[in-house]
Structures are given as C-alpha cells and as structure tokens.
Amino acid sequence: MTTQRSLQVVLAAGFTTVQDLGRKGFRSLGVPVSGALDRLSAVYANALVGNEPASPVIEVIGSLAVKFGVDTVVAVAGGYPRVFLNDVEVRPWNPIYCSRGSVLRVVPSGVGYVHYIAVSGGVVCDKVLGSASTYVRGGMGCLGRTLKYGDVLEIGLTDVVDVWGRVSDLKPPQQLVEIHSSIGKDALTLRATEGIHSSLLSDVDVLLRGEYVVSAESDRMGYRLEGESLGSAKGLGRLPSTPTDRGYVQVPPDGKPIVLMSDAQTTGGYAVALHVVPPDVDLLAQLSPGRRVRFKLVSIEEAEQEVRRYLDELEKPRLIREELEYWG
Amino acid sequence: MGVKEIRIVRSGGYVVHVDICVEVSMECVKEVHKLYYATKKELSGFVEEVVPGVSSLAVYYDPRLTSSEQIESKIRDLWLWARNIELKDLYRPRKFTIPAAYGGDFGPDLQSVAGWAKLTEEEVVRIHTSRAYTVITLGFTPGFVYLGEVDPVIAAPRLETPRVRIPRGSVGIAGRMTGIYGLESPGGWRLIGRTPLTMFDPKKDPPIPISPGDQVEFKAIKPEEFDRLVGVFVGDYTA
Numbered sequence: 001m002t003t004q005r006s007l008q009v010v011l012a013a014g015f016t017t018v019q020d021l022g023r024k025g026f027r028s029l030g031v032p033v034s035g036a037l038d039r040l041s042a043v044y045a046n047a048l049v050g051n052e053p054a055s056p057v058i059e060v061i062g063s064l065a066v067k068f069g070v071d072t073v074v075a076v077a078g079g080y081p082r083v084f085l086n087d088v089e090v091r092p093w094n095p096i097y098c099s100r101g102s103v104l105r106v107v108p109s110g111v112g113y114v115h116y117i118a119v120s121g122g123v124v125c126d127k128v129l130g131s132a133s134t135y136v137r138g139g140m141g142c143l144g145r146t147l148k149y150g151d152v153l154e155i156g157l158t159d160v161v162d163v164w165g166r167v168s169d170l171k172p173p174q175q176l177v178e179i180h181s182s183i184g185k186d187a188l189t190l191r192a193t194e195g196i197h198s199s200l201l202s203d204v205d206v207l208l209r210g211e212y213v214v215s216a217e218s219d220r221m222g223y224r225l226e227g228e229s230l231g232s233a234k235g236l237g238r239l240p241s242t243p244t245d246r247g248y249v250q251v252p253p254d255g256k257p258i259v260l261m262s263d264a265q266t267t268g269g270y271a272v273a274l275h276v277v278p279p280d281v282d283l284l285a286q287l288s289p290g291r292r293v294r295f296k297l298v299s300i301e302e303a304e305q306e307v308r309r310y311l312d313e314l315e316k317p318r319l320i321r322e323e324l325e326y327w328g
Numbered sequence: 329m330g331v332k333e334i335r336i337v338r339s340g341g342y343v344v345h346v347d348i349c350v351e352v353s354m355e356c357v358k359e360v361h362k363l364y365y366a367t368k369k370e371l372s373g374f375v376e377e378v379v380p381g382v383s384s385l386a387v388y389y390d391p392r393l394t395s396s397e398q399i400e401s402k403i404r405d406l407w408l409w410a411r412n413i414e415l416k417d418l419y420r421p422r423k424f425t426i427p428a429a430y431g432g433d434f435g436p437d438l439q440s441v442a443g444w445a446k447l448t449e450e451e452v453v454r455i456h457t458s459r460a461y462t463v464i465t466l467g468f469t470p471g472f473v474y475l476g477e478v479d480p481v482i483a484a485p486r487l488e489t490p491r492v493r494i495p496r497g498s499v500g501i502a503g504r505m506t507g508i509y510g511l512e513s514p515g516g517w518r519l520i521g522r523t524p525l526t527m528f529d530p531k532k533d534p535p536i537p538i539s540p541g542d543q544v545e546f547k548a549i550k551p552e553e554f555d556r557l558v559g560v561f562v563g564d565y566t567a
C-alpha cells in the first residue's frame with residue numbers, strides 16, 4: 001500500500017463487485033445491462049460524497065474491508081449494515097471522513113443484503129461499452145471479477161477538504177433510511193404489472209395470493225422465490241426466446257418464480273408472469289435468503305408514474321441539509 | 329403460418345412488448361426483422377432501445393419523454409407500413425463466413441447428432457455447411473447468435489441436461505436452430521464444432537458486426553487451420 005490515490009482490499013468475503021448504473025444500449029447484442037442491484041442506494045451513496053449519481057461504487061454482498069491510500073470521504077448506503085472506521089462504529093447513510101491509512105469495514109447486520117461504498121471521486125475502473133459495471137459471467141467491466149484480498153482500486157481526483165465542506169451535513173430522506181433500516185422484517189410488497197405472458201398462465205393469481213420466500217439460490221442474475229408454484233407453467237414448457245429485463249418474474253416449467261435482477265440475460269424462453277416496477281426491484285435486492293415478499297398488481301399508468309418518479313430521483317437524489325430537518 | 333396481427337403488451341411502466349407470431353417460422357422471423365429495423369429507424373432518439381427476440385420485440389422507453397400509448401400507436405402504424413415492403417428496403421443484410429472445426433473436442437456432440445440423424449459425422453458436417461443461415465437474433469449472452477433454419481434431417485433436440493461450461497466459439501444445434509456461443513457460458517445446445525474466430529470483442533465498435541437478418545455460412549476447417557485463426561475478429565475475417 002502506498003500514498004497513491006487508491007484503496008486496497010484488506011478483507012473480502014462474499015460477492016463484491018464494482019458497479020455503476022449499467023451498460024445500456026447493447027441488449028440487442030446480448031449484453032446484459034448489469035449495474036447496481038439496488039440502484040437508488042448506489043445513487044444516494046454517491047450523492048453523499050459529492051459524486052455524480054452514476055459514478056462507479058463498490059457493491060458489497062457479504063463483508064469487505066478497505067484501506068485508503070489517501071484522505072477521502074466515503075458513504076455506505078443500502079440496507080443498514082454495521083460500518084466501522086478503524087474499529088469505531090460509524091453510521092451508514094452518512095458522509096464519513098477517512099484519513100489516509102484508515103480502514104473502513106462493512107459487515108452484514110442482517111438488515112439488508114447489498115451495501116454500497118461510494119468514495120469521493122469515484123472508483124476509477126476499466127469501462128467496457130461505456131460502463132464500469134462488473135458482469136462476472138462475461139468477464140466484463142472493472143476487474144471483470146469479484147474483488148479479492150489485495151486488489152487495489154484507483155480513486156478519482158477530488159479536493160477532499162472542499163468535498164467535506166459541501167457534504168458533511170448532507171442526509172438522505174429520513175423515510176428512505178427508515179425503509180432500509182427495517183427492510184426484511186415484514187414481508188415486502190412488490191408492486192408489479194402483468195407480465196408479457198400473464199394471459200398464457202391461467203393460474204397467475206396464485207402469485208398474488210400468498211407469500212414467497214427468497215431462496216438461497218439467488219444471485220445477481222435472478223432472485224429465486226419459494227412458495228406455491230404455478231401449475232400452468234408446466235404445460236407451457238419452453239417458449240420462443242423473447243427479450244427479458246430486470247424485474248421480469250419468470251416462471252420455468254417447475255412453476256417456481258424467478259425475479260430477474262441486474263445481470264439478467266437479454267432474452268429468455270420462460271413464461272413471464274409479472275413485471276416488478278423498478279424501485280421495488282431495488283428493495284427486493286435488499287432481501288437476504290429467507291426473507292418474504294408478496295406481489296401486488298398495479299396498472300400500467302401507476303407503473304409509468306412510479307418509473308418517472310424513480311428516474312427523476314436517480315438523476316437528482318433528494319438530499320437534505322441536516323439543520324433543515326428541524327424545520328419540519 | 330401467415331402473420332396477420334401483432335399483439336402488444338405494455339409492461340412495467342417502461343417496456344412495450346410486441347408479439348409478432350405464436351409459432352416460430354422463418355416467415356415470422358422476417359416480419360420481426362422488418363418491424364425491428366423500421367422501429368429502430370423511426371423511434372430511435374425517442375426510445376431507449378429496441379431489442380428483437382425470435383418472434384417478438386421489445387421497446388424500452390422513458391415514460392417522462394413518451395407514453396406506452398404513443399409507442400403502441402406508432403408501432404401499429406409501422407407494422408401496417410412494413411408489411412408491404414421488403415427487408416432490403418430497410419436493411420441491407422451482410423454475408424459472413426464462419427470457419428469451424430467439427431467433431432472431436434471441438435464438437436463433442438457431433439457423434440450424438442449423427443446417431444440421432446442416422447448419418448455419418450461427415451454427412452452431418454456436409455449438411456450443416458451446405459446452406460446459408462439467417463441471423464434470427466442475438467441474445468442470451470453477449471454475442472450469442474441464433475441462426476435458422478437447420479435442415480430437419482440434422483435438427484437434433486437440445487441436451488436433456490445443459491452443460492455448465494461451454495467454450496466460446498462453440499457451434500451448436502437445437503432443433504431447427506443453430507447458433508454460436510460468443511463467450512464461454514453454460515448452455516444446452518448440442519455442440520458439433522467450434523470457430524476459432526473471436527465472435528465478440530467489447531473493445532471493437534460494434535463488438536460484433538453481425539445483425540439480425542444477416543446471412544451466415546459455415547466452412548469446415550482442419551485443426552491446423554483452427555490454430556492459425558485463433559483470435560481473429562469475426563469482422564476482420566475473409567474466407
């Protein structure tokens with residue numbers, strides 16, 4: 001480790017990658033969009049350190065510790081993990097000043113599942129097709145693989161004193177932090193429109209009735225759900241491959257739903273029962289295996305309204321100055 | 329089966345999905361390509377992305393800039409218009425020749441395809457290399473190319489149990505489709521050969537020059553030639 005503008009991974013357990021908001025425009029070549037599983041949290045982590053919303057961040061699933069080669073400002077967002085700066089516990093969803101040589105450690109707390117570390121100036125990484133998002137199956141973006149012990153990542157240039165002056169009293173909306181600090185406690189309601197094959201699945205209502213449990217066989221490509229299966233999927237078998245996307249609820253012949261996530265394949269041959277609206281896919285990403293979800297059907301108009309609000313927030317996260325919170 | 333009506337499904341608040349037919353046929357694929365290129369041309373700048381499937385296509389849009397109703401009505405107009413024109417009026421298909429070594433380690437399922445077809449391995453290779461295939465679509469993984477239509481004589485079904493790891497460049501058969509794995513991936517197609525060409529290179533622009541509607545022919549090569557061609561980008565190769 002040196003005094004370079006870099007950070008070094010000193011502990012990595014789990015599935016940790018560098019992500020931004022994804023690789024758009026190449027689906028027709030078979031390239032998944034990838035990007036942060038929980039885009040809104042990634043954007044807020046960036047905003048809290050003065051970065052552009054789409055700057056590359058570190059997506060931690062599991063535990064990670066990094067040592068900084070330079071004074072910097074960081075923020076951890078997504079769920080509510082335990083965060084330690086040189087063994088002193090600090091709060092997630094807050095800007096943190098880290099001196100050169102300090103170690104930041106993110107440890108799962110059982111609340112939430114994917115956590116984002118944003119570093120002021122952003123992680124500087126190899127971009128592939130315009131994005132630093134790591135798509136491990138394709139070996140694309142940044143290091144093309146999960147982070148491991150000893151990896152060194154460059155940090156973009158910023159004036160840390162100036163950044164700290166601008167961000168030290170910034171906070172994300174209280175409501176967002178509340179959602180994340182209790183996520184997974186109760187069954188999460190996922191708002192979804194009908195999927196492209198709803199009309200082929202005679203028992204699609206089954207999905208809307210009961211609760212489903214996130215399976216341990218979930219990954220960045222899809223979250224598998226355990227619960228009452230859809231009998232009608234069996235008869236459908238394999239359909240002609242159609243374009244698929246994040247949030248599509250696929251039902252393979254075994255009848256068990258899979259919600260496609262950021263690394264979703266661009267086309268698929270399974271029936272699509274529902275389409276979870278994008279902000280709720282972000283929240284689903286925060287559920288560790290064993291947590292519960294239920295689906296709620298919404299209209300296209302409602303979904304469009306949610307997408308508009310969501311895209312606006314991704315582009316312009318709603319930060320507040322700390323002193324303002326007393327003004328109600 | 330004739331293609332008469334499209335079915336449009338709006339999904340998720342940002343996708344308009346268009347089913348062009350129920351049964352897959354090359355006739356339907358041609359209609360998909362016409363609507364794909366027409367939509368791409370007319371709606372680009374106005375939607376995020378247009379992605380073709382085998383018998384459908386998806387239009388991804390930003391609901392702050394447009395609405396699904398607007399896109400739906402434009403697609404219906406384009407459909408009526410595109411039905412009466414030829415693909416070549418919208419897109420000039422290109423021809424590609426893909427060298428491939430067949431059988432052995434290159435194509436571990438050539439034997440099972442020959443067994444299924446009750447032919448020799450050489451006959452299967454001859455039949456596979458004797459026609460030009462239409463690029464149906466790209467998808468599944470980066471640079472995976474779906475091609476049709478395979479001679480029914482060698483149209484062996486996919487494997488019961490997919491392989492966990494398939495080398496990049498592998499050429500497979502799944503019923504009436506044949507395809508090329510652009511990158512190493514899992515997959516269930518029967519592998520009959522492998523091309524030494526690099527099919528997908530993210531450093532190139534575009535990373536793969538092959539588009540829906542293009543024509544692809546295979547050329548059988550010997551293992552020595554395979555070694556000589558390893559790493560040549562598909563866009564730089566001339567037979």
